[in-house]
Amino acid sequence: DTAVSQTPKYLVTQMGNDKSIKCEQNLGHDTMYWYKQDSKKFLKIMFSYNNKELIINETVPNRFSPKSPDKAHLNLHINSLELGDSAVYFCASRPHGSTDTQYFGPGTRLTVL
Amino acid sequence: QQQVKQSPQSLIVQKGGISIINCAYENTAFDYFPWYQQFPGKGPALLIAIRPDVSEKKEGRFTISFNKSAKQFSLHIMDSQPGDSATYFCAASRDNYQLIWGAGTKLIIKP
Numbered sequence: 001d002t003a004v005s006q007t008p009k010y011l012v013t014q015m016g017n018d019k020s021i022k023c024e025q026n027l028g029h030d031t032m033y034w035y036k037q038d039s040k041k042f043l044k045i046m047f048s049y050n051n052k053e054l055i056i057n058e059t060v061p062n063r064f065s066p067k068s069p070d071k072a073h074l075n076l077h078i079n080s081l082e083l084g085d086s087a088v089y090f091c092a093s094r095p096h097g098s099t100d101t102q103y104f105g106p107g108t109r110l111t112v113l
Numbered sequence: 114q115q116q117v118k119q120s121p122q123s124l125i126v127q128k129g130g131i132s133i134i135n136c137a138y139e140n141t142a143f144d145y146f147p148w149y150q151q152f153p154g155k156g157p158a159l160l161i162a163i164r165p166d167v168s169e170k171k172e173g174r175f176t177i178s179f180n181k182s183a184k185q186f187s188l189h190i191m192d193s194q195p196g197d198s199a200t201y202f203c204a205a206s207r208d209n210y211q212l213i214w215g216a217g218t219k220l221i222i223k224p
Contacts, residue, residue: 042214105156
């Protein structure tokens, strides 16, 4: 059973397009995250949601909009894609109020042409 | 003050050797220090973690050494194996808040 799943695994698209990445966790966790990992492997937190409420919103262009329809799902919508958006995007989850493990999804490799 | 500085950026170790990765932090309020392991094409996964009330934690071949006065912590991999080849991230957090991540170390174990 996959704990944190993301779709799609790969996404290749043209500049200017709008795309979405979906994330689902079946761990019953309250907190979910989106991270961006660039080509140098640096992990940058983008957003954090707790029980569908936004609690962390790092300096991210407003072309990126997270949406949480319920506490098991956190989707990422990106408008007007740019070359610099090419990266691997990871979804993660953890129990709220705990420094316990963050569980990461397998990642979505986004390539903007 | 929120940064976690990780070194080296990359490391090559012979099979059977000891791999050592170091991290330093500034914020003395940090109270949780995990290490994550990431294999190519996968998401990071927790490897081992420590709290500042102990100076060392060992799990199998993996050991965290923690020096509170120096504000440093390190990961030691004993008897390194080719299967340990991965990118390793240190991180730190306080008060159950978000993790602050190091820049990562790409470890290659040569057979």
